[in-house]
Amino acid sequence: MNNGVMCDFTKLIGRILISVMFIVSGYNKIGGYAGTQEYMAAMGVPGFLLPLVILLELGGGLAILFGFFTRWVALAFALFCLASAWLFHNVPDDQTQQIMFMKNITIAGGFLILACAGAGRFSFDHARHRLKHKN
Numbered sequence: 001m002n003n004g005v006m007c008d009f010t011k012l013i014g015r016i017l018i019s020v021m022f023i024v025s026g027y028n029k030i031g032g033y034a035g036t037q038e039y040m041a042a043m044g045v046p047g048f049l050l051p052l053v054i055l056l057e058l059g060g061g062l063a064i065l066f067g068f069f070t071r072w073v074a075l076a077f078a079l080f081c082l083a084s085a086w087l088f089h090n091v092p093d094d095q096t097q098q099i100m101f102m103k104n105i106t107i108a109g110g111f112l113i114l115a116c117a118g119a120g121r122f123s124f125d126h127a128r129h130r131l132k133h134k135n
Helices: 003-031 033-042 047-066 070-089 095-117 124-132
Strands: none
Touching: 003 033, 003 047, 003 095, 033 047, 047 070, 070 095
16 A cells, blocks of 8 residues: 555545534534533533534534535634633643643644645545546
């Protein structure tokens, strides 16, 4: 297997791994809507933003999974992860929250790399690019 194919498989596996958490989280927020809204409000984040959070986590997670508008969605997720780290996990005296803070920062870094590298050959982005440049 050449490096290009190996890299494309790696990007696919990476997209699967990074998207699953957000897809599951977005789906769970639908079932726990009221509780999530209360938690957001308790942290100083308006609950009316929850539908946008669900849209990004569930819809954006699926977009990353399938490699659809990957670069733009990855940038949105990077910003989301940074904002989430700051708003929900910036508690210097709480070691667990600091670990969650660093997790979010790390995931944001992964999304920035994905935004730069793109989705790879096994994606809707690649198929769309090929169709666009076929003519």
